[in-house]
Amino acid sequence: MKLRSRASALATLASALALSACATTGGSGDTASASAKSDDAFAATPAGEPVFASTYKPFPNVATAIRGATVYDGKGGVIEGGVVFMSGGKIVAVGGPDTPIPADIAVFDGAGKFVTPGIIDIHSHLGDYPSPGVEAHSDGNEATAPTTPEVWAEHSVWPQDPGFSRALANGGITALQILPGSANLMGGRSVTLKNVPARTVQGMKFPGAPYSMKMACGENPKRVYGNRGRMPSTRMGNFAVNRETWLGAIDYANQKDPKRDLAKETLVGVLKGEILIQNHCYRADEMALVLDMAKEMGYKVAAFHHAVEAYKIGDLLRENDVCSAIWADWYGFKMESYDGILENAAFLQREGACVVIHSDDQNDIQRLNQEAAKAQAAGQRLGMDIPDATVIQWITLNPAKAMGIDKLTGSLEPGKMADVVLWNGDPLSVYSRPEKVWIDGALMFDAMNPKNRPVSDFELGQPGEGDVK
Amino acid sequence: MKRLLTLAASVLALTAPAMAQDVTITNARLVIGDGSAPIEGGTVVVRGGNVVYAGPAAGAPQGGTAVDAGGAWVTPGIFATVTTLGLADVSAVDESNDITARETPFSAALDAATAINPTSQHILVHKAAGITRAATAMMPSGSIFAGQGAIIDLDGDATPVVQARAFQMINLGEGGADRAGGSRAAAHALLRAALREAQALVGKAGIPETTEIGKDDEVLLSRFDAEALVPVVTGRQKLYVAVDRMADIRSVLALKQEYPRLDLVLVGATEGWLVADEIAAAGVPVIANGLIDLPETFEQLGATQSNAGRMAKAGVKVAINAATMQDPRRLQQVAGNLVALTKMPGATGMEWGQAFAAISSVPAEISGMGGKAGVLKPGAMGDVVIWTDDPLEVGSVPTQVFIGGVAQDLTNHQTRLRDRYKTLDESNRPKAYDW
Numbered sequence: 001m002k003l004r005s006r007a008s009a010l011a012t013l014a015s016a017l018a019l020s021a022c023a024t025t026g027g028s029g030d031t032a033s034a035s036a037k038s039d040d041a042f043a044a045t046p047a048g049e050p051v052f053a054s055t056y057k058p059f060p061n062v063a064t065a066i067r068g069a070t071v072y073d074g075k076g077g078v079i080e081g082g083v084v085f086m087s088g089g090k091i092v093a094v095g096g097p098d099t100p101i102p103a104d105i106a107v108f109d110g111a112g113k114f115v116t117p118g119i120i121d122i123h124s125h126l127g128d129y130p131s132p133g134v135e136a137h138s139d140g141n142e143a144t145a146p147t148t149p150e151v152w153a154e155h156s157v158w159p160q161d162p163g164f165s166r167a168l169a170n171g172g173i174t175a176l177q178i179l180p181g182s183a184n185l186m187g188g189r190s191v192t193l194k195n196v197p198a199r200t201v202q203g204m205k206f207p208g209a210p211y212s213m214k215m216a217c218g219e220n221p222k223r224v225y226g227n228r229g230r231m232p233s234t235r236m237g238n239f240a241v242n243r244e245t246w247l248g249a250i251d252y253a254n255q256k257d258p259k260r261d262l263a264k265e266t267l268v269g270v271l272k273g274e275i276l277i278q279n280h281c282y283r284a285d286e287m288a289l290v291l292d293m294a295k296e297m298g299y300k301v302a303a304f305h306h307a308v309e310a311y312k313i314g315d316l317l318r319e320n321d322v323c324s325a326i327w328a329d330w331y332g333f334k335m336e337s338y339d340g341i342l343e344n345a346a347f348l349q350r351e352g353a354c355v356v357i358h359s360d361d362q363n364d365i366q367r368l369n370q371e372a373a374k375a376q377a378a379g380q381r382l383g384m385d386i387p388d389a390t391v392i393q394w395i396t397l398n399p400a401k402a403m404g405i406d407k408l409t410g411s412l413e414p415g416k417m418a419d420v421v422l423w424n425g426d427p428l429s430v431y432s433r434p435e436k437v438w439i440d441g442a443l444m445f446d447a448m449n450p451k452n453r454p455v456s457d458f459e460l461g462q463p464g465e466g467d468v469k
Numbered sequence: 470m471k472r473l474l475t476l477a478a479s480v481l482a483l484t485a486p487a488m489a490q491d492v493t494i495t496n497a498r499l500v501i502g503d504g505s506a507p508i509e510g511g512t513v514v515v516r517g518g519n520v521v522y523a524g525p526a527a528g529a530p531q532g533g534t535a536v537d538a539g540g541a542w543v544t545p546g547i548f549a550t551v552t553t554l555g556l557a558d559v560s561a562v563d564e565s566n567d568i569t570a571r572e573t574p575f576s577a578a579l580d581a582a583t584a585i586n587p588t589s590q591h592i593l594v595h596k597a598a599g600i601t602r603a604a605t606a607m608m609p610s611g612s613i614f615a616g617q618g619a620i621i622d623l624d625g626d627a628t629p630v631v632q633a634r635a636f637q638m639i640n641l642g643e644g645g646a647d648r649a650g651g652s653r654a655a656a657h658a659l660l661r662a663a664l665r666e667a668q669a670l671v672g673k674a675g676i677p678e679t680t681e682i683g684k685d686d687e688v689l690l691s692r693f694d695a696e697a698l699v700p701v702v703t704g705r706q707k708l709y710v711a712v713d714r715m716a717d718i719r720s721v722l723a724l725k726q727e728y729p730r731l732d733l734v735l736v737g738a739t740e741g742w743l744v745a746d747e748i749a750a751a752g753v754p755v756i757a758n759g760l761i762d763l764p765e766t767f768e769q770l771g772a773t774q775s776n777a778g779r780m781a782k783a784g785v786k787v788a789i790n791a792a793t794m795q796d797p798r799r800l801q802q803v804a805g806n807l808v809a810l811t812k813m814p815g816a817t818g819m820e821w822g823q824a825f826a827a828i829s830s831v832p833a834e835i836s837g838m839g840g841k842a843g844v845l846k847p848g849a850m851g852d853v854v855i856w857t858d859d860p861l862e863v864g865s866v867p868t869q870v871f872i873g874g875v876a877q878d879l880t881n882h883q884t885r886l887r888d889r890y891k892t893l894d895e896s897n898r899p900k901a902y903d904w
Contacts, residue, residue, distance in 0.1 A: 131763040166762055170774075219561075311890050330795055331883070332591060334561035341883045347890055362763055364795070370802065370863045377864020381857065382891065424812060430805030430863045433813055447813055462764070463715070463743060463771035468815040469762040 047265050052154060054205035056194055058440035063087035065101040066422055069110025074117035074396035074411035078389040084115050086418035089441040094412045108436070114427050116392050117412050118174025118195075118419030118439065121167070121365050122278070122325050122399040123305050123358035127178055127193075127201070128153055130161030131362065141181035142188060146225050146232060147245050149213060150262035151188035153178045157201040163362040165454040166469055168195050169445050170366035172421035172434040175206055177403050179305075182216035182280040183224045185232070185242050189213055189266055190278060192403055196439055197454045210404040212302065213270055215242075217281035217290060218336050235286070239293065246297040276302035276404055278325075282336035284312035291320050303402040305358060306330075308340035314351030323354035323402040327364070328374040345372075345394065346379025349386055356399045368395045373428035388428055417441075489518035489874030491533030494853060495526060497543035500860075502829040502844040504822040513543060515851035518874035523845035536869070538855050544825070546601025546852030546872065547860075548843040549797040550756055550788060550832040551638070551709065551736060554603045555585035555592050555621055555629060569610035577663065577690065578697040579616025581607050582633035587625050591796075593881035596623040598798035599860065599867045601852035602631065602833070602842045603791075606638050606709070613645040613656050614638075614663075617697065618709070620836055622852075624872040635837055636707035637698065638736070642717050642768050657720065663690050664728055667698035704730030707837065709756070713739035714768035722751045734835055736790060738780070740771040745783035754786035754835045758793050759803035777827065778807060778817035788832035800828045805861035824861060851875075 045051055064086050071082030073094060083099035085092045093099050101107065128140035139156035142148045157178055167173035173195050180187035191201070192209035218235065226233025232241050249267030252258050269275035277294070281287050281304045294301050303323035304310060308331065310317060310324035317324060324344075331340030345355045357372045359365035376391045400410025409417045418441035425432035437445040446452035455466050492515045499511025501523060512529040514522040522529050558565035567584040585605065586592070595603075606618030615638035620631040639645060641656050649656035690698075700706035708731050710721045718738055724731055735741065735755040741748060748755060757777045764770045773779075781787045789804060791797035804827060810818025819827060826843075833843030841850055851874035858865035870877040889900055 131765045132767055132769075133765050134767075163763055170762070312893075315893055329798070332559060332594070335559055338559060338882075339886055341886050341890075343887050343890075351893065361795075362765070363760065366760075366762075367802075367806070370806075373863045374802075377858075377866075380864070381866070382887075428863075430802060430861060431809045431812070433809055450815055459764070459770075463740065464773055467771075467773045468775060468813060469773050 044260070047260055052152075052202060052205075054207045055200065055202040056196070056198070056205055056207055058089045059196065059442035059444065061086075061089055061418070061438070061441035061443070063102065063105040064108070064438070064441065064443075065105055066108045066110045066115055066420075067101070068097070069113045069115045069422065071115045071412065072117075072389050072392040072427075073413070074393055075413070076387070076389050076393055078387075082115065084412060084420060086420065086438065086441045089418055091412055091414055091416050091418050091420075093414060108422065110422060112425075113435065114423040114425065114432070115412070116172070116421050116423065116427055117396040117410055118421055118437065119172040119368050119395050120399040120403070120410060121173055121176040121359050121368060122303065122356050122402055123360045124167075124176045124178055124365055125181065125360070126163040126167065126176065126362060126365070127157030127159065127161045128180065129362075130158045131163055141183040143181075143183035143224055146184055146221055146241050147186040148180075148184050148188050148263070149186045149245075149266040151180060152191065153180045153189060154191035154201050154205065156180075157191065157193070157204070159198050159201055159204060160456040160458050162456045162459055163365070164195055164197070165456060166362070167365045168437055169447070169453060169469065170433065171368055172423070172437050173365060173368070174419040174421070174437065174439045175400075175405065175409060176365070177212065177278070179212070179214045179278060182214070182220040185216055185221045185238055186245065186267075187214035187216060189275070192405060194439055196444060197456070206405060208405070208408055210274060210276060211266075211269065212276040212278045212403065213266055215277060215279045217279065217286045218283060219334060220280070239289065242293060243297070246293075246299075250297065270299045271297070273300065276402070278303055278305055278402075280305045282306050282308050284309035288313060288316060291316070291322070302404070303356060306337075306360065308337050308344065310353070311341065311344045311347035314348045314353045317348065318351050318353040321354070323356050323398060324348055325356040325358040325399070325402065327360075328357065328371040328378075342374070342378035343382065345375035346382065346384050346386060349379065349390070350384060354398055354402070355394045356402055357394045358399070369427045369432075370430055373430075376428065391428060489515075489851065490876070491516045492536060492851070492853075492871060492874060492876075493529065493531075493533040494536045494538055494543055494855065495529075496540055497538040497855070498540060499523060499845070500542065500544040500822075500825060501846065502545040502826060503846070504826040504830070506822055507542070511543065513845055513853055515853065515871065515874045518851050520845050520849045520851055520853075521847055523847075536855070541868070542856040542858070542860055542865075544599075544854050544856065544860055545829050545843050545845045545849070546854050546870070547599050547800055547828050548602050548830075548833040548836070548838070549595070549600045549791045549800055549828075550604035550836055551618070551790060551792045552603045552605050552797045553608065554595060554605050554623070554797065555587065555589050556581065556605060556607065557591070558586070558589055568608050570607065571610045573611060574691060575694055576612035576614035577616060577637060577694040579607055579614075580619075580634060581605055581616060582619040582630045585619065585621055585629045587621075587627070587629035590882045592623050592629070593625055594883055595796070595798050596625065596870060596872075596877060597867065597879040597881060597884070599801070599854045599856065599870060600797060601854070601870065601872045602838070603797065604635065604832070604836045606636070609638070609640045609644060609648055611648065613640055613649050613659055614694070615640070617706070620838060622872055624875060624877060632837065634700070634706060636709050636734070637701045638709040638711065640711040641721060642712045642714060642737070643766055644711065653717070661727070663695065663698055664702050666690055666695040667702040670695055670699055671703060702728060702730065704732045707732045707734055709734045709736050711736040712768075713737045713766070715740040715743045715771065717768065718744050719747065722747060722753060725751065736792070739769040739776060741785070742773065742776045742779035743771055745780045745785055748780065749784035754788070754831075755780055756788045756790045756832065756835060759789045760806055761793060774806070774810060775817040778810060778819050781819060781823065781827075782817055786831060786835065787827055788835050789827045801861050801865070802863055804828050805863065808861060821861065
């Protein structure tokens with residue numbers, strides 16, 4: 001993540017203790033507490049069983065069709081004058097003008113408009129670094145040890161962050177991955193959310209989404225810990241601490257009946273392939289080293305994030321089936337971003353590597369479509385014609401794939417979640433905005449209806465409450 | 470012979486400032502920059518570094534090197550304000566960063582013009598994005614005073630500073646409160662004490678002494694800093710005041726009652742739409758945050774993307790602030806987004822011409838360069854950009870940039886990397902040898 005002042009504040013020891021106390025006594029594992037009682041012995045929910053389970057339920061939906069729009073299906077296809085029909089929270093049919101739809105359902109005229117799958121941001125800190133960005137809200141970096149695989153981003157998410165609604169209304173964001181920050185080599189577990197208003201984070205948790213673990217290369221970990229006179233203070237220190245930690249996890253995984261260890265449980269989840277790796281890493285040479293470390297330890301990197309130099313090793317990334325989650329135009333703000341170029345995405349696409357456009361930002365998440373368009377235009381200027389439908393995939397199916405939810409969402413296909421955006425114009429134009437956004441078939445935002453605009457608890461009674469924003 | 474001359478000219482360019490040529494750009498979709506609608510088939514004529522004509526082809530004077538724009542958009546160069554262009558190579562690398570100065574005993578006296586690096590990659594990259602001039606300033610670090618900002622050009626030559634000490638900048642919001650000791654009251658007391666000291670220095674030559682602070686009493690500021698505020702208190706130098714909250718904006722407007730000569734400009738003004746009529750009545754221009762719509766601080770609770778549009782509609786002179794963007798090259802994108810708002814029920818945006826003016830002629834006017842920059846009118850400096858597409862559309866970039874009538878080389882670190890990695894083929898020889 002980019003350097004920001006508010007990210008540097010440390011959680012107090014007191015609040016860290018409070019959190020762990022909460023985790024041991026307040027877990028929602030209903031089956032486990034029942035079994036503990038029957039055995040007349042104390043026991044936590046066994047490792048591997050779901051805890052902090054999702055309570056997300058789709059909001060009420062009605063069968064809906066959009067007719068006559070240009071439809072991007074999210075997996076590279078486009079249908080002119082297309083039909084998208086959703087019912088029961090699922091996509092039922094996607095097709096040409098003749099696609100049959102029932103007579104008695106809500107039908108929107110999409111003439112001159114565009115439909116895409118819901119936009120997905122693979123890299124967000126909403127809720128963990130919410131607005132207002134005051135120190136009391138600085139919950140995104142457990143910057144007290146270089147490796148903290150034991151922390152879970154969901155335990156920091158404030159569901160009342162006004163940023164969620166802006167991402168919905170202006171960006172058409174229907175799902176997003178909240179990552180812990182990059183102060184640590186191993187920052188902890190991510191959480192994937194449905195972008196819906198909810199009183200609890202469990203009410204936002206994306207059902208069926210796997211966990212990821214955040215790792216960070218390069219400048220951030222060595223700066224944070226080097227400045228405290230402890231390891232790591234160099235890039236070689238970064239790798240040494242990482243490798244030692246992986247070796248410890250492998251030992252743990254090979255034990256018959258190990259004592260529970262939250263950090264190692266996360267790492268073992270990665271080794272088993274149940275938890276994905278999202279790796280903050282800017283430089284090409286460093287990404288190559290990480291791929292070798294992953295081979296050494298026996299895990300897989302799902303995506304490199306902020307990969308500003310990915311264009312230098314597009315072939316290597318393709319061969320290793322790793323996505324690059326990148327910005328369109330961030331460059332030059334830190335040493336490891338100095339070689340950022342506008343053509344990064346286009347060059348990766350040329351090599352057949354997986355491109356994801358990400359935000360890492362509460363403002364850019366509102367315009368991922370425009371960021372993708374910028375990256376497309378950079379390629380076009382070099383004569384690389386990347387079709388619009390492919391560019392839409394950079395912000396729909398590709399992030400879903402790298403987050404392990406591509407079987408559920410990310411494209412408009414029958415049976416998938418009805419996460420859909422109706423745009424009032426070409427989504428790759430600066431002049432277009434989401435007009436309506438559905439999540440699991442429920443209309444969650446409607447620009448034409450001011451009552452359909454989420455207002456968080458924090459905003460009630462404040463200047464501008466309920467404004468268009 | 471012509472080719473020889475061109476070669477000779479490019480060799481000279483390495484050592485001496487490039488000479489302005491007489492240029493005539495024809496067949497343009499011509500944007501004047503003052504808010505008016507584009508002129509189809511327009512012509513721009515630049516002579517001796519300045520615009521002498523911009524309008525329909527008929528009526529254009531003849532002569533000069535002819536450039537056929539082929540129907541492309543042609544505009545004045547973008548005027549970026551407020552920026553830090555030229556003050557850092559990599560902001561996170563302290564040694565290369567002159568944006569802040571935490572350890573210095575000086576504040577208001579700091580002069581950004583003395584630190585500008587005209588060949589900073591940020592300047593070269595932003596030139597390639599169509600920005601030809603910028604107001605560039607340090608950021609407040611040890612004090613509410615950021616120091617004196619400069620107007621620069623982006624041609625990368627030996628003389629980047631167009632106008633040194635064009636404005637003083639201060640922060641009177643949360644940031645200023647923090648630096649003044651922890652309260653807005655402290656920031657306001659500091660400002661008033663500083664202005665009184667400056668006023669005392671003016672003495673009989675300017676504003677009459679209105680204070681008991683003696684000429685040599687260094688109450689809070691060093692003599693050097695106090696002297697730097699003399700042009701502010703006498704209204705000869707603009708005072709940019711960064712504030713966001715409605716109440717803070719009102720406090721700034723009220724300063725005019727105590728110090729009537731202050732030439733005020735508001736910077737940020739996230740909640741400006743709530744007091745748009747008062748700002749308009751005061752005749753104070755605003756360099757406004759464009760798309761900030763989150764309560765990122767408590768002074769931004771009323772943040773909305775309609776802020777700039779609503780203030781403009783109320784009659785406020787509004788430019789778009791580059792300071793809160795990832796990079797100033799996003800000015801065009803932000804302006805385009807303001808146009809998009811015009812299609813959203815309940816939102817207030819800007820029509821295309823007005824949005825473009827908010828990143829060209831209006832910031833130039835606010836910066837004291839009215840009629841000279843950000844506009845294609847006779848007498849303006851010859852900053853002309855030919856674009857691939859509608860300049861407010863994402864992905865549109867210049868194909869040619871003229872600054873002061875000089876055709877610019879748009880090569881930079883990014884374009885060199887782009888060309889090196891056009892393919893990953895290393896079979897011939899390693900990438901390292903391809904220069």
